[in-house]
Amino acid sequence: DGGITQSPKYLFRKEGQNVTLSCEQNLNHDAMYWYRQDPGQGLRLIYYSQIVNDFQKGDIAEGYSVSREKKESFPLTVTSAQKNPTAFYLCASTPPGGGGRQPQHFGDGTRLSIL
Amino acid sequence: QKEVEQDPGPLSVPEGAIVSLNCTYSNSAFQYFMWYRQYSRKGPELLMYTYSSGNKEDGRFTAQVDKSSKYISLFIRDSQPSDSATYLCAMSRIPNSGGSNYKLTFGKGTLLTVNP
Numbered sequence: 592d593g594g595i596t597q598s599p600k601y602l603f604r605k606e607g608q609n610v611t612l613s614c615e616q617n618l619n620h621d622a623m624y625w626y627r628q629d630p631g632q633g634l635r636l637i638y639y640s641q642i643v644n645d646f647q648k649g650d651i652a653e654g655y656s657v658s659r660e661k662k663e664s665f666p667l668t669v670t671s672a673q674k675n676p677t678a679f680y681l682c683a684s685t686p687p688g689g690g691g692r693q694p695q696h697f698g699d700g701t702r703l704s705i706l
Numbered sequence: 707q708k709e710v711e712q713d714p715g716p717l718s719v720p721e722g723a724i725v726s727l728n729c730t731y732s733n734s735a736f737q738y739f740m741w742y743r744q745y746s747r748k749g750p751e752l753l754m755y756t757y758s759s760g761n762k763e764d765g766r767f768t769a770q771v772d773k774s775s776k777y778i779s780l781f782i783r784d785s786q787p788s789d790s791a792t793y794l795c796a797m798s799r800i801p802n803s804g805g806s807n808y809k810l811t812f813g814k815g816t817l818l819t820v821n822p
Contacts, residue, residue: 595749597749631714633710633712633811633812633813633814633815634796634810634812636809649809681749681750694738694740694752695752695810696752697742697750697751698749699747699748699749700747702747
């Protein structure tokens with residue numbers, strides 16, 4: 592089945608540690624996105640990528656990094672500079688020819704917690 | 707004023723009730739409007755997607771957009787316990803130039819419980 596796969600489902604980070612969240616899609620979607628969701632808050636955009644080897648900062652990019660070496664993959668690294676990383680992280684993608692005319696589809700998220 | 711306002715609830719209704727969920731927004735540039743359903747510990751699932759003003763119906767779900775009032779609604783008829791979830795509204799502008807990306811602005815979500 593086509594879809595967006597996020598792994599792991601749960602992740603724990605120690606102080607000073609970088610961790611990487613995986614996002615893979617087999618939908619042939621061009622654009623991919625990373626959001627952070629905190630209790631009682633809406634989704635906030637961290638980074639997005641329209642095409643391979645290109646990505647842009649979203650509203651809350653500080654303390655995060657991404658890469659887009661393959662169309663199918665858009666991993667997110669939560670660095671030690673992110674002082675409050677505990678949250679639910681969601682990856683999304685958009686079909687080709689989007690331009691706002693196609694909605695985003697989401698994976699099932701990774702819950703990151705501090706040890 | 708936040709760009710998108712959504713009453714967080716919680717909203718509790720009996721099975722079979724008609725549910726009305728709403729969002730207001732301040733940016734008149736928003737053209738695309740979406741409703742997502744999110745179950746606990748899951749990602750948001752697209753329910754309805756509309757462009758500009760008007761109504762759209764899909765089974766028990768009806769989405770309404772009133773751009774003059776900057777107000778969108780989702781109605782759920784004959785609500786079921788399986789409808790219990792958080793409902794997120796989202797909206798976006800038409801990008802300035804071509805390209806497949808666009809930024810979604812989300813409401814905070816309304817937690818709905820349908821009691822058997």
